[in-house]
Amino acid sequence: MLVDPTPRYQHLHQIAVSATQMREIEDRLFDSGMPVAALMEKVALLIVRRLKEQILTQFAFKSGAKIGVLVGPGNNGGDALVVARELHFQGYDLCLYHPLNQFKELPQQHFNYARALGIAELESVEAFSECDLIIDGLFGFGLEREISGNLAQLVETLNDWEKPIVSIDIPSGIHTDTGEVLGTAIRATHTFCLGLWKLAFLQDAALAHIGKAELIDFDIPWADIEAVLGKHPRLHRVTAATVKANLPLPRPPVTHKYREGHLLVVCGSRKYAGGAILTGLGARGSGVGMLSIAVPESLKPMVVAQLPEALTIGCPETAEGAIAQLPKRVQLESYNAIALGPGLTPEVPSLVETLLDTETPLVIDADGLNILAQLNPIAALAKRRAISVLTPHAGEFKRLFPEIKGDRLSAVTTAAQQSNAIILLKGSRTAIAHPNGSVWVIPESTPALARGGSGDVLTGLLGGLLAQAQTRELPLENTLATAAWWHAQAGILAAQERTELGVDAYTLSQYLIPALCKL
Numbered sequence: 480m481l482v483d484p485t486p487r488y489q490h491l492h493q494i495a496v497s498a499t500q501m502r503e504i505e506d507r508l509f510d511s512g513m514p515v516a517a518l519m520e521k522v523a524l525l526i527v528r529r530l531k532e533q534i535l536t537q538f539a540f541k542s543g544a545k546i547g548v549l550v551g552p553g554n555n556g557g558d559a560l561v562v563a564r565e566l567h568f569q570g571y572d573l574c575l576y577h578p579l580n581q582f583k584e585l586p587q588q589h590f591n592y593a594r595a596l597g598i599a600e601l602e603s604v605e606a607f608s609e610c611d612l613i614i615d616g617l618f619g620f621g622l623e624r625e626i627s628g629n630l631a632q633l634v635e636t637l638n639d640w641e642k643p644i645v646s647i648d649i650p651s652g653i654h655t656d657t658g659e660v661l662g663t664a665i666r667a668t669h670t671f672c673l674g675l676w677k678l679a680f681l682q683d684a685a686l687a688h689i690g691k692a693e694l695i696d697f698d699i700p701w702a703d704i705e706a707v708l709g710k711h712p713r714l715h716r717v718t719a720a721t722v723k724a725n726l727p728l729p730r731p732p733v734t735h736k737y738r739e740g741h742l743l744v745v746c747g748s749r750k751y752a753g754g755a756i757l758t759g760l761g762a763r764g765s766g767v768g769m770l771s772i773a774v775p776e777s778l779k780p781m782v783v784a785q786l787p788e789a790l791t792i793g794c795p796e797t798a799e800g801a802i803a804q805l806p807k808r809v810q811l812e813s814y815n816a817i818a819l820g821p822g823l824t825p826e827v828p829s830l831v832e833t834l835l836d837t838e839t840p841l842v843i844d845a846d847g848l849n850i851l852a853q854l855n856p857i858a859a860l861a862k863r864r865a866i867s868v869l870t871p872h873a874g875e876f877k878r879l880f881p882e883i884k885g886d887r888l889s890a891v892t893t894a895a896q897q898s899n900a901i902i903l904l905k906g907s908r909t910a911i912a913h914p915n916g917s918v919w920v921i922p923e924s925t926p927a928l929a930r931g932g933s934g935d936v937l938t939g940l941l942g943g944l945l946a947q948a949q950t951r952e953l954p955l956e957n958t959l960a961t962a963a964w965w966h967a968q969a970g971i972l973a974a975q976e977r978t979e980l981g982v983d984a985y986t987l988s989q990y991l992i993p994a995l996c997k998l
């Protein structure tokens with residue numbers, strides 16, 4: 480719910496808006512009497528403050544450093560001009576370049592004043608080559624078509640220099656909603672997103688251009704945000720605060736192992752034995768009360784050795800060493816959740832069909848998804864009466880939903896609605912879409928997780944938390960978001976301590992609890 484405006488900063492980070500929503504919110508401020516010029520002044524002063532605290536000190540730019548400002552025709556350019564003026568007064572050596580020879584009214588006034596102050600105007604972008612830092616105020620959320628021709632060339636020239644570039648609101652050329660590059664786009668080292676996080680910051684497509692992102696809060700009244708987004712916004716940016724409120728902690732003082740959830744993991748084959756272990760280690764990290772692992776009979780000793788706490792179920796196996804079927808004594812309905820997929824091999828469709836038939840919540844990953852893709856997934860999932868959580872990466876998503884196009888956030892939303900399943904689309908900004916239209920996005924991750932086996936750990940963690948949420952009656956959407964955020968944080972912590980090359984899947988599983996302790 481968006482009702483409680485305190486603590487403001489925490490809530491502000493749990494939402495993100497499209498360009499249209501931002502414009503609607505902004506219009507409400509202006510309609511209520513906030514002068515446009517006053518808002519621009521306020522925003523620009525906040526940008527200057529953060530520039531000085533963050534970037535100018537980080538790069539040890541003394542006053543006198545040369546700063547180039549790229550100025551566009553709209554209010555993004557207006558912001559840039561106010562920033563330029565203030566930095567000029569603070570002793571920096573400023574120069575402006577405005578490649579389009581027209582301005583909206585307010586930026587025109589700021590431009591006139593900058594000229595009157597004697598701030599240098601450049602004839603071409605080449606002269607920016609002498610600058611220590613470049614500020615990008617070419618386009619913000621008003622970008623309406625591809626950047627082309629001379630403008631495209633100048634953007635590429637700036638990118639080629641590999642200088643520090645600070646983008647105002649969004650790197651010029653990035654679509655505010657889809658995050659796509661429209662023609663070409665500034666590759667910023669830092670971006671100050673103004674007022675509210677825009678959707679592009681949650682889209683993988685934009686990340687290479689955004690650099691380090693920071694939100695500049697300029698005190699948009701909460702009532703205006705709520706008037707546009709509604710009391711229950713559909714898009715959630717997952718933060719530590721979301722997670723803290725939704726972990727199965729503390730445990731009740733009197734409990735027992737089955738009350739803390741029973742997860743069945745169905746994974747592994749002789750060929751891909753490690754999948755079962757990594758999924759099991761992810762489940763262990765979740766703290767689930769009981770963990771059962773069904774694997775081909777021949778893998779049983781290895782699983783027992785690695786996961787002594789788990790109840791290991793040896794299954795009859797095919798000639799190739801995949802699970803032929805589950806033993807008759809396994810009562811699928813007795814588990815709170817089932818996680819299946821990693822290492823199964825593609826040759827066990829009847830096993831997957833049996834599992835789809837149950838009324839137990841399922842987490843389906845890897846080979847489970849590849850098999851599902853062969854089965855007419857939308858029809859198979861629509862039939863299920865329990866929760867299905869699918870955890871595809873981009874390739875698996877394409878195989879499951881070949882007809883669905885568009886940017887990641889809209890594609891995953893459509894997939895969830897069509898299939899009546901929860902779809903967790905893995906990526907740099909993992910997004911979890913629900914059939915009711917809500918989407919939860921994990922705003923932080925690390926490329927260290929781009930590594931075989933890290934998904935298996937997530938499957939186990941997700942299954943373990945889902946099982947606990949079932950017995951504890953924790954809210955489902957928040958629980959799944961918690962699992963994905965936690966997994967990313969474990970990767971981030973491991974990468975901080977061991978570099979991005981040091982986060983193999985086993986190591987990742989060992990960082991789940993340390994990441995939790997850091998909360």
Ligand SMILES: NC(=O)C1=CN([C@@H]2O[C@H](COP(=O)(O)OP(=O)(O)OC[C@H]3O[C@@H](n4cnc5c(N)ncnc54)[C@H](O)[C@@H]3O)[C@@H](O)[C@H]2O)[C@@H](O)CC1
Nearest residue numbers: 505519552553554555618619620621622623624625626648
């Ligand atoms: N969200 C807010 O509440 C605030 C927004 N402000 C700033 O205002 C910006 C939005 O301002 P505007 O709506 O004026 O839009 P922009 O400044 O993003 O740019 C719009 C202008 O660029 C032109 N244009 C768009 N795409 C083009 C292309 N591919 N090639 C050539 N010209 C193109 C348009 O015709 C228009 O003149 C934000 O990004 C932000 O920087 C701030 O000033 C104040 C607060």
Ligand SMILES: [K+]
Nearest residue numbers: 618647649651
């Ligand atoms: K910009």
